[in-house]
Amino acid sequence: MNLLEKLDAAAAARKALLPDGVGAFGIPIEEVYSATEARIGDRRVLLLGTNNYLGLTFAPECIRAAHEAIDKEGTGTTGSRMANGSYFGHRALEREFADFYQCSSSIVFTTGYQANLGTISGLVGPGDTVLIDGDSHASIYDGCILSGADIIRFKHNDMADMEKRLRRLGDRVETTLIIAEGIYSMLGDQAPLAEIVKLKNTYGGTLLLDEAHSLGVLGETGQGLVEKTGLLQEVDFITGTFSKSLCSIGGYCVSNHPQLEQLRYVSHPYIFTASPSPATIASTRAALELLRKGSHLRKQLWRNCTQLYAQLKEAGYTLGPDPGPVIAAMLDTPQQALLLWQNLLEHNIYVNLILPPAAPEGKSLVRCSVNAAHTTEQIQYVGDTFAKLHSLVCE
Amino acid sequence: MTESNYDEIMTLLCDRLSSLTNSNVQITSETNLISQLSIDSIKLLNLIMEIEDTFDVSIPINALTDIQTVRELADLVHKIKSAS
Secondary structure, eight states: OOHHHHHHHHHHHHHHHSOTTOOOSSOOOOEEOSSSEEEETTEEEEEOBOOOTTOOTTOHHHHHHHHHHHHHHOSOOOSBTTTTOOOHHHHHHHHHHHHHTTOSEEEEESSHHHHHHHHHHHHOOTTOEEEEETTOOHHHHHHHHHHTOEEEEEOTTOHHHHHHHHHHHGGGGGGEEEEEESBOTTTOOBOOHHHHHHHHHHHOOEEEEEOTTTTTTSSSSSOOHHHHHTOGGGOSEEEEESSSTTOSSOEEEEESOGGGGGHHHHOHHHHSSBOOOHHHHHHHHHHHHHHHTOHHHHHHHHHHHHHHHHHHHHHTOBOOSSOSSEEEEEESSHHHHHHHHHHHHHTTEEOEEEOTTTSGGGOEEEEEEOOTTOOHHHHHHHHHHHHHHHHHHHO | OOHHHHHHHHHHHHHHHHHHHOOOOOOOTTOBTTTTTOOOHHHHHHHHHHHHHHHTOOOOGGGGGGOOBHHHHHHHHHHHHHHO
Protein backbone atom coordinates (compact mmCIF):
# COMPACT_ATOMS: atom_id res chain seq x y z
CA MET A 1 0.00 0.00 0.00
CA ASN A 2 1.57 3.33 -1.00
CA LEU A 3 1.25 6.58 0.95
CA LEU A 4 -1.83 7.81 -0.89
CA GLU A 5 -3.54 4.43 -0.66
CA LYS A 6 -3.04 4.54 3.10
CA LEU A 7 -4.94 7.83 3.19
CA ASP A 8 -7.65 6.29 1.01
CA ALA A 9 -7.99 3.45 3.50
CA ALA A 10 -8.31 5.92 6.37
CA ALA A 11 -10.93 7.87 4.38
CA ALA A 12 -12.88 4.66 3.76
CA ALA A 13 -12.85 3.87 7.49
CA ARG A 14 -14.13 7.36 8.23
CA LYS A 15 -16.86 7.07 5.61
CA ALA A 16 -17.97 3.77 7.11
CA LEU A 17 -18.69 5.65 10.33
CA LEU A 18 -19.93 8.87 8.78
CA PRO A 19 -21.93 8.52 5.55
CA ASP A 20 -21.49 11.16 2.83
CA GLY A 21 -23.24 14.38 3.71
CA VAL A 22 -22.81 14.04 7.46
CA GLY A 23 -20.38 16.79 8.33
CA ALA A 24 -19.94 16.10 12.01
CA PHE A 25 -16.25 16.96 11.92
CA GLY A 26 -15.19 20.44 10.90
CA ILE A 27 -18.77 21.58 10.51
CA PRO A 28 -18.95 24.97 8.75
CA ILE A 29 -20.03 27.77 11.09
CA GLU A 30 -21.44 30.47 8.78
CA GLU A 31 -22.00 33.27 11.28
CA VAL A 32 -21.37 33.70 14.99
CA TYR A 33 -24.03 35.79 16.77
CA SER A 34 -22.84 35.60 20.37
CA ALA A 35 -21.03 33.41 22.90
CA THR A 36 -23.94 30.98 22.74
CA GLU A 37 -25.47 31.19 19.25
CA ALA A 38 -24.33 30.81 15.64
CA ARG A 39 -25.62 29.83 12.21
CA ILE A 40 -24.91 26.40 10.74
CA GLY A 41 -26.39 26.07 7.26
CA ASP A 42 -29.74 27.81 7.58
CA ARG A 43 -30.15 26.98 11.25
CA ARG A 44 -29.64 29.33 14.17
CA VAL A 45 -28.10 26.94 16.67
CA LEU A 46 -27.24 26.92 20.35
CA LEU A 47 -23.50 26.42 20.80
CA LEU A 48 -22.91 23.62 23.27
CA GLY A 49 -19.68 22.43 21.71
CA THR A 50 -17.24 25.29 22.29
CA ASN A 51 -14.65 25.74 25.04
CA ASN A 52 -15.77 29.29 25.75
CA TYR A 53 -16.24 28.47 29.44
CA LEU A 54 -16.54 32.00 30.80
CA GLY A 55 -18.44 33.22 27.74
CA LEU A 56 -15.92 35.98 27.02
CA THR A 57 -15.60 35.71 23.22
CA PHE A 58 -17.46 39.00 22.77
CA ALA A 59 -16.28 40.77 25.95
CA PRO A 60 -15.98 44.46 24.98
CA GLU A 61 -12.76 44.84 26.98
CA CYS A 62 -11.07 42.06 24.95
CA ILE A 63 -12.34 43.28 21.60
CA ARG A 64 -11.25 46.85 22.34
CA ALA A 65 -7.78 45.70 23.43
CA ALA A 66 -7.39 43.62 20.25
CA HIS A 67 -8.44 46.58 18.05
CA GLU A 68 -5.99 48.89 19.73
CA ALA A 69 -3.15 46.40 19.39
CA ILE A 70 -3.75 45.97 15.67
CA ASP A 71 -3.81 49.74 15.21
CA LYS A 72 -0.59 50.21 17.16
CA GLU A 73 1.45 47.11 16.30
CA GLY A 74 -0.02 45.61 13.13
CA THR A 75 -1.54 42.23 12.38
CA GLY A 76 1.37 39.93 13.17
CA THR A 77 4.86 39.79 14.65
CA THR A 78 6.20 37.83 11.64
CA GLY A 79 8.86 36.23 13.78
CA SER A 80 9.84 33.88 16.58
CA ARG A 81 9.97 34.76 20.27
CA MET A 82 13.68 33.97 19.89
CA ALA A 83 14.16 36.64 17.22
CA ASN A 84 11.91 39.66 16.68
CA GLY A 85 8.65 38.27 18.13
CA SER A 86 8.88 39.29 21.81
CA TYR A 87 6.95 42.55 22.02
CA PHE A 88 6.09 44.42 25.20
CA GLY A 89 2.73 42.62 25.33
CA HIS A 90 4.24 39.12 25.21
CA ARG A 91 6.56 39.95 28.08
CA ALA A 92 3.82 41.69 30.03
CA LEU A 93 1.52 38.68 29.65
CA GLU A 94 4.29 36.43 30.97
CA ARG A 95 4.68 38.67 34.02
CA GLU A 96 0.91 38.64 34.51
CA PHE A 97 0.74 34.83 34.37
CA ALA A 98 3.64 34.56 36.83
CA ASP A 99 1.84 36.98 39.15
CA PHE A 100 -1.47 35.12 38.74
CA TYR A 101 0.12 31.84 39.84
CA GLN A 102 2.54 33.48 42.31
CA CYS A 103 5.38 31.85 40.36
CA SER A 104 8.79 33.19 39.47
CA SER A 105 8.82 32.18 35.79
CA SER A 106 6.36 32.04 32.94
CA ILE A 107 6.61 31.39 29.21
CA VAL A 108 3.98 32.20 26.60
CA PHE A 109 3.70 29.85 23.61
CA THR A 110 1.89 30.34 20.30
CA THR A 111 -0.75 27.67 20.99
CA GLY A 112 -1.81 25.55 23.93
CA TYR A 113 -0.77 22.49 21.93
CA GLN A 114 2.73 23.93 21.61
CA ALA A 115 2.82 24.78 25.33
CA ASN A 116 2.64 21.06 26.11
CA LEU A 117 4.83 20.08 23.18
CA GLY A 118 7.46 22.67 24.08
CA THR A 119 7.42 22.18 27.83
CA ILE A 120 7.49 18.38 27.81
CA SER A 121 10.10 18.06 25.07
CA GLY A 122 12.18 20.73 26.80
CA LEU A 123 12.07 19.00 30.18
CA VAL A 124 12.67 15.37 29.24
CA GLY A 125 14.66 13.58 26.57
CA PRO A 126 15.95 10.15 25.53
CA GLY A 127 16.77 8.05 28.60
CA ASP A 128 14.22 9.94 30.75
CA THR A 129 10.68 8.76 31.48
CA VAL A 130 7.24 10.34 31.30
CA LEU A 131 4.48 8.83 33.40
CA ILE A 132 1.15 9.96 31.99
CA ASP A 133 -2.53 9.34 32.54
CA GLY A 134 -3.98 7.07 29.84
CA ASP A 135 -6.64 9.68 28.96
CA SER A 136 -4.11 12.44 28.34
CA HIS A 137 -4.72 14.96 25.58
CA ALA A 138 -2.99 14.43 22.22
CA SER A 139 -0.71 17.42 22.89
CA ILE A 140 0.70 15.54 25.89
CA TYR A 141 1.20 12.33 23.92
CA ASP A 142 2.80 14.28 21.06
CA GLY A 143 5.06 16.20 23.43
CA CYS A 144 6.20 12.91 24.96
CA ILE A 145 6.87 11.40 21.54
CA LEU A 146 8.81 14.48 20.46
CA SER A 147 10.92 14.26 23.62
CA GLY A 148 12.18 10.74 22.89
CA ALA A 149 11.63 9.76 26.54
CA ASP A 150 10.12 6.41 27.51
CA ILE A 151 6.35 6.84 27.73
CA ILE A 152 4.60 4.90 30.47
CA ARG A 153 0.84 5.22 30.95
CA PHE A 154 -1.16 4.61 34.09
CA LYS A 155 -4.87 3.79 33.95
CA HIS A 156 -7.00 6.91 33.93
CA ASN A 157 -7.15 8.42 37.44
CA ASP A 158 -6.19 5.03 38.92
CA MET A 159 -3.81 5.81 41.77
CA ALA A 160 -3.05 2.15 42.57
CA ASP A 161 -1.90 1.70 38.97
CA MET A 162 0.13 4.91 39.10
CA GLU A 163 1.81 3.83 42.34
CA LYS A 164 2.68 0.45 40.86
CA ARG A 165 4.39 2.12 37.94
CA LEU A 166 6.27 4.59 40.14
CA ARG A 167 7.52 1.69 42.25
CA ARG A 168 8.66 -0.21 39.15
CA LEU A 169 10.70 2.79 38.00
CA GLY A 170 13.07 2.49 40.95
CA ASP A 171 15.96 4.95 40.64
CA ARG A 172 14.68 6.11 37.25
CA VAL A 173 12.00 8.11 39.04
CA GLU A 174 14.60 10.86 39.49
CA THR A 175 14.40 11.58 35.77
CA THR A 176 10.66 11.01 35.48
CA LEU A 177 8.07 13.64 34.60
CA ILE A 178 4.58 12.82 35.90
CA ILE A 179 1.80 14.46 33.89
CA ALA A 180 -1.88 14.90 34.78
CA GLU A 181 -4.69 17.26 33.77
CA GLY A 182 -6.89 19.52 35.91
CA ILE A 183 -9.99 18.52 33.96
CA TYR A 184 -9.86 15.77 31.33
CA SER A 185 -11.28 16.79 27.98
CA MET A 186 -13.19 13.62 27.15
CA LEU A 187 -15.26 12.91 30.27
CA GLY A 188 -14.78 16.19 32.14
CA ASP A 189 -13.50 14.53 35.29
CA GLN A 190 -10.73 15.94 37.48
CA ALA A 191 -7.35 14.46 38.41
CA PRO A 192 -7.06 13.24 42.04
CA LEU A 193 -4.34 15.81 42.58
CA ALA A 194 -3.92 15.32 46.35
CA GLU A 195 -3.20 11.62 45.82
CA ILE A 196 -0.89 12.30 42.89
CA VAL A 197 1.08 14.79 44.98
CA LYS A 198 1.26 12.29 47.84
CA LEU A 199 2.67 9.61 45.52
CA LYS A 200 5.11 12.08 43.99
CA ASN A 201 6.33 13.04 47.46
CA THR A 202 6.70 9.37 48.42
CA TYR A 203 8.45 8.09 45.31
CA GLY A 204 9.93 11.23 43.74
CA GLY A 205 9.64 12.68 40.25
CA THR A 206 8.65 16.02 38.80
CA LEU A 207 4.98 16.93 38.36
CA LEU A 208 3.42 18.80 35.46
CA LEU A 209 -0.29 19.66 35.56
CA ASP A 210 -2.13 20.77 32.44
CA GLU A 211 -4.87 23.22 33.45
CA ALA A 212 -6.17 23.74 29.88
CA HIS A 213 -9.80 22.96 30.74
CA SER A 214 -9.68 24.00 34.40
CA LEU A 215 -8.20 27.51 34.03
CA GLY A 216 -10.99 29.98 34.80
CA VAL A 217 -13.25 27.13 35.89
CA LEU A 218 -11.84 25.85 39.20
CA GLY A 219 -10.63 27.79 42.24
CA GLU A 220 -11.67 31.11 43.73
CA THR A 221 -9.64 33.18 41.26
CA GLY A 222 -9.75 30.61 38.47
CA GLN A 223 -6.17 29.27 38.67
CA GLY A 224 -7.56 25.77 38.19
CA LEU A 225 -7.28 22.52 40.11
CA VAL A 226 -4.15 23.74 41.93
CA GLU A 227 -6.23 26.46 43.56
CA LYS A 228 -9.28 24.30 44.25
CA THR A 229 -7.09 21.77 46.06
CA GLY A 230 -4.67 24.28 47.65
CA LEU A 231 -1.74 22.42 46.07
CA LEU A 232 -0.20 25.14 43.93
CA GLN A 233 3.18 24.87 45.64
CA GLU A 234 3.31 21.08 45.15
CA VAL A 235 3.11 21.19 41.36
CA ASP A 236 6.41 21.81 39.56
CA PHE A 237 5.10 23.01 36.20
CA ILE A 238 1.64 24.19 35.13
CA THR A 239 0.68 24.45 31.48
CA GLY A 240 -2.52 25.77 29.96
CA THR A 241 -4.16 27.36 26.99
CA PHE A 242 -5.64 30.71 25.98
CA SER A 243 -8.16 29.06 23.66
CA LYS A 244 -10.72 28.08 26.26
CA SER A 245 -11.57 30.41 29.16
CA LEU A 246 -9.37 33.17 27.72
CA CYS A 247 -11.08 33.06 24.31
CA SER A 248 -8.07 33.59 22.05
CA ILE A 249 -5.24 31.27 21.04
CA GLY A 250 -1.92 30.56 22.71
CA GLY A 251 -0.53 28.73 25.70
CA TYR A 252 1.59 29.13 28.80
CA CYS A 253 3.82 27.35 31.26
CA VAL A 254 4.50 28.69 34.76
CA SER A 255 6.88 27.41 37.41
CA ASN A 256 8.88 28.36 40.46
CA HIS A 257 11.84 26.47 39.02
CA PRO A 258 14.20 29.05 37.49
CA GLN A 259 15.26 26.37 34.97
CA LEU A 260 11.99 27.03 33.11
CA GLU A 261 13.74 29.99 31.46
CA GLN A 262 16.17 27.58 29.78
CA LEU A 263 13.28 26.19 27.73
CA ARG A 264 13.44 29.34 25.64
CA TYR A 265 16.75 28.07 24.25
CA VAL A 266 16.04 24.34 23.86
CA SER A 267 12.34 24.03 23.08
CA HIS A 268 11.73 23.80 19.35
CA PRO A 269 7.94 24.38 19.57
CA TYR A 270 8.76 27.69 21.31
CA ILE A 271 11.60 28.73 19.01
CA PHE A 272 10.65 27.58 15.54
CA THR A 273 7.29 29.27 15.14
CA ALA A 274 6.01 32.82 14.96
CA SER A 275 4.91 34.40 18.23
CA PRO A 276 1.24 35.18 18.90
CA SER A 277 -0.11 38.25 17.11
CA PRO A 278 -0.35 41.54 19.04
CA ALA A 279 -4.17 41.37 18.94
CA THR A 280 -4.11 37.86 20.39
CA ILE A 281 -1.83 38.91 23.21
CA ALA A 282 -3.84 42.06 23.95
CA SER A 283 -7.20 40.28 24.11
CA THR A 284 -5.65 37.53 26.24
CA ARG A 285 -4.29 40.07 28.72
CA ALA A 286 -7.73 41.69 28.96
CA ALA A 287 -9.40 38.28 29.34
CA LEU A 288 -6.95 37.21 32.05
CA GLU A 289 -7.92 40.29 34.05
CA LEU A 290 -11.61 39.45 33.62
CA LEU A 291 -10.93 35.82 34.55
CA ARG A 292 -9.19 36.81 37.78
CA LYS A 293 -12.12 39.01 38.78
CA GLY A 294 -14.67 36.60 37.36
CA SER A 295 -16.01 34.73 40.39
CA HIS A 296 -19.54 35.74 39.29
CA LEU A 297 -18.87 34.09 35.90
CA ARG A 298 -17.63 30.92 37.58
CA LYS A 299 -20.73 30.84 39.77
CA GLN A 300 -22.98 31.13 36.72
CA LEU A 301 -20.92 28.52 34.85
CA TRP A 302 -21.26 26.06 37.73
CA ARG A 303 -25.00 26.70 38.02
CA ASN A 304 -25.29 25.83 34.32
CA CYS A 305 -23.01 22.76 34.60
CA THR A 306 -24.88 21.40 37.60
CA GLN A 307 -28.25 21.94 35.96
CA LEU A 308 -27.34 20.22 32.68
CA TYR A 309 -25.49 17.36 34.37
CA ALA A 310 -28.53 16.69 36.56
CA GLN A 311 -30.93 16.82 33.60
CA LEU A 312 -28.86 14.40 31.51
CA LYS A 313 -28.40 12.05 34.44
CA GLU A 314 -32.13 12.16 35.16
CA ALA A 315 -32.82 11.39 31.48
CA GLY A 316 -30.83 8.17 31.84
CA TYR A 317 -27.57 8.98 30.06
CA THR A 318 -24.28 7.54 31.28
CA LEU A 319 -22.02 10.48 32.11
CA GLY A 320 -18.53 11.10 33.43
CA PRO A 321 -18.12 10.96 37.23
CA ASP A 322 -17.97 14.70 37.95
CA PRO A 323 -20.29 17.53 36.93
CA GLY A 324 -18.32 20.26 35.18
CA PRO A 325 -18.19 22.34 32.03
CA VAL A 326 -17.42 19.23 29.97
CA ILE A 327 -20.41 16.90 30.12
CA ALA A 328 -20.13 13.81 27.93
CA ALA A 329 -22.93 11.35 27.27
CA MET A 330 -21.31 7.94 26.71
CA LEU A 331 -22.91 5.74 24.05
CA ASP A 332 -22.12 2.13 23.30
CA THR A 333 -21.85 2.48 19.53
CA PRO A 334 -20.76 5.14 17.02
CA GLN A 335 -24.16 4.75 15.34
CA GLN A 336 -25.99 5.72 18.54
CA ALA A 337 -23.73 8.72 19.04
CA LEU A 338 -24.16 9.84 15.45
CA LEU A 339 -27.95 9.48 15.68
CA LEU A 340 -28.03 11.60 18.84
CA TRP A 341 -25.68 14.19 17.37
CA GLN A 342 -27.76 14.51 14.18
CA ASN A 343 -31.04 14.78 16.08
CA LEU A 344 -29.63 17.42 18.41
CA LEU A 345 -28.58 19.44 15.37
CA GLU A 346 -32.07 19.08 13.94
CA HIS A 347 -33.26 20.57 17.22
CA ASN A 348 -30.79 23.43 16.67
CA ILE A 349 -28.22 22.31 19.22
CA TYR A 350 -24.57 21.95 18.26
CA VAL A 351 -22.47 19.59 20.40
CA ASN A 352 -19.24 17.64 19.77
CA LEU A 353 -19.25 14.11 18.41
CA ILE A 354 -16.31 11.93 19.47
CA LEU A 355 -15.89 8.47 18.01
CA PRO A 356 -13.37 5.67 18.65
CA PRO A 357 -10.40 5.64 18.89
CA ALA A 358 -10.53 9.27 20.13
CA ALA A 359 -12.97 8.40 22.93
CA PRO A 360 -11.79 6.31 25.88
CA GLU A 361 -12.53 2.60 26.31
CA GLY A 362 -14.01 2.14 22.86
CA LYS A 363 -17.03 4.28 23.73
CA SER A 364 -18.54 7.03 21.60
CA LEU A 365 -19.27 10.40 23.11
CA VAL A 366 -21.72 13.21 22.54
CA ARG A 367 -19.99 15.96 24.47
CA CYS A 368 -21.47 19.23 25.68
CA SER A 369 -19.36 22.18 26.76
CA VAL A 370 -21.29 24.52 29.00
CA ASN A 371 -20.46 28.19 29.43
CA ALA A 372 -21.29 31.06 31.76
CA ALA A 373 -23.18 32.94 29.05
CA HIS A 374 -25.79 30.21 28.56
CA THR A 375 -29.11 31.22 30.05
CA THR A 376 -31.07 28.96 32.37
CA GLU A 377 -33.68 28.63 29.60
CA GLN A 378 -31.07 27.56 27.03
CA ILE A 379 -29.69 24.91 29.38
CA GLN A 380 -33.22 23.73 30.18
CA TYR A 381 -33.98 23.38 26.46
CA VAL A 382 -30.79 21.37 25.85
CA GLY A 383 -31.54 19.08 28.80
CA ASP A 384 -35.15 18.60 27.68
CA THR A 385 -34.06 17.78 24.13
CA PHE A 386 -31.53 15.21 25.32
CA ALA A 387 -34.28 13.65 27.45
CA LYS A 388 -36.71 13.58 24.51
CA LEU A 389 -34.13 11.79 22.35
CA HIS A 390 -33.06 9.21 24.93
CA SER A 391 -35.54 6.54 23.93
CA LEU A 392 -34.82 7.03 20.21
CA VAL A 393 -31.08 6.59 20.74
CA CYS A 394 -30.70 4.23 23.68
CA GLU A 395 -33.63 1.82 23.50
CA MET B 1 16.12 -13.75 33.65
CA THR B 2 16.36 -17.36 32.61
CA GLU B 3 15.37 -19.26 29.49
CA SER B 4 12.39 -20.68 31.35
CA ASN B 5 11.20 -17.15 32.06
CA TYR B 6 11.43 -16.38 28.36
CA ASP B 7 9.40 -19.48 27.60
CA GLU B 8 6.89 -18.42 30.23
CA ILE B 9 6.52 -15.04 28.50
CA MET B 10 6.11 -16.67 25.09
CA THR B 11 3.53 -19.16 26.37
CA LEU B 12 1.50 -16.44 28.06
CA LEU B 13 1.59 -14.26 24.97
CA CYS B 14 0.42 -17.07 22.68
CA ASP B 15 -2.38 -18.05 25.07
CA ARG B 16 -3.64 -14.53 25.53
CA LEU B 17 -3.41 -13.69 21.84
CA SER B 18 -5.30 -16.81 20.99
CA SER B 19 -8.21 -15.89 23.27
CA LEU B 20 -8.10 -12.20 22.28
CA THR B 21 -8.34 -12.74 18.57
CA ASN B 22 -10.66 -15.76 18.44
CA SER B 23 -9.04 -16.58 15.13
CA ASN B 24 -8.15 -19.93 13.65
CA VAL B 25 -4.59 -18.80 12.97
CA GLN B 26 -2.05 -21.00 14.72
CA ILE B 27 -0.09 -18.55 16.84
CA THR B 28 3.67 -19.02 16.74
CA SER B 29 6.61 -16.80 17.58
CA GLU B 30 6.63 -15.50 14.01
CA THR B 31 2.93 -14.63 13.83
CA ASN B 32 2.45 -11.00 12.80
CA LEU B 33 0.25 -9.15 15.28
CA ILE B 34 -1.14 -6.69 12.76
CA SER B 35 -1.34 -8.45 9.41
CA GLN B 36 -2.24 -11.93 10.66
CA LEU B 37 -4.14 -11.29 13.89
CA SER B 38 -5.55 -7.83 13.13
CA ILE B 39 -4.86 -6.68 16.69
CA ASP B 40 -6.01 -3.09 17.02
CA SER B 41 -4.26 -0.56 19.22
CA ILE B 42 -6.81 -0.76 22.06
CA LYS B 43 -6.63 -4.57 22.24
CA LEU B 44 -2.85 -4.43 22.14
CA LEU B 45 -2.68 -1.90 24.98
CA ASN B 46 -5.03 -4.02 27.09
CA LEU B 47 -2.86 -7.05 26.45
CA ILE B 48 0.24 -5.07 27.37
CA MET B 49 -1.31 -4.01 30.68
CA GLU B 50 -2.03 -7.64 31.51
CA ILE B 51 1.54 -8.65 30.65
CA GLU B 52 2.91 -5.76 32.70
CA ASP B 53 1.03 -6.93 35.78
CA THR B 54 1.93 -10.57 35.28
CA PHE B 55 5.65 -9.82 35.07
CA ASP B 56 5.63 -6.68 37.25
CA VAL B 57 7.19 -4.45 34.59
CA SER B 58 6.18 -1.26 32.78
CA ILE B 59 6.49 -1.32 29.00
CA PRO B 60 6.95 2.11 27.39
CA ILE B 61 4.30 2.55 24.69
CA ASN B 62 6.83 4.06 22.30
CA ALA B 63 8.79 0.79 22.45
CA LEU B 64 5.77 -0.90 20.87
CA THR B 65 5.98 0.97 17.58
CA ASP B 66 8.68 -1.39 16.27
CA ILE B 67 6.88 -4.56 17.35
CA GLN B 68 5.48 -6.68 14.53
CA THR B 69 5.65 -10.29 15.65
CA VAL B 70 4.93 -12.29 18.79
CA ARG B 71 8.64 -13.02 19.13
CA GLU B 72 9.53 -9.31 19.00
CA LEU B 73 6.99 -8.63 21.74
CA ALA B 74 8.35 -11.48 23.87
CA ASP B 75 11.90 -10.17 23.34
CA LEU B 76 10.85 -6.71 24.48
CA VAL B 77 9.15 -8.00 27.64
CA HIS B 78 12.13 -10.24 28.34
CA LYS B 79 14.59 -7.36 27.90
CA ILE B 80 12.65 -5.05 30.23
CA LYS B 81 12.16 -7.79 32.82
CA SER B 82 15.85 -8.66 32.73
CA ALA B 83 16.81 -5.02 33.30
CA SER B 84 14.47 -4.53 36.24
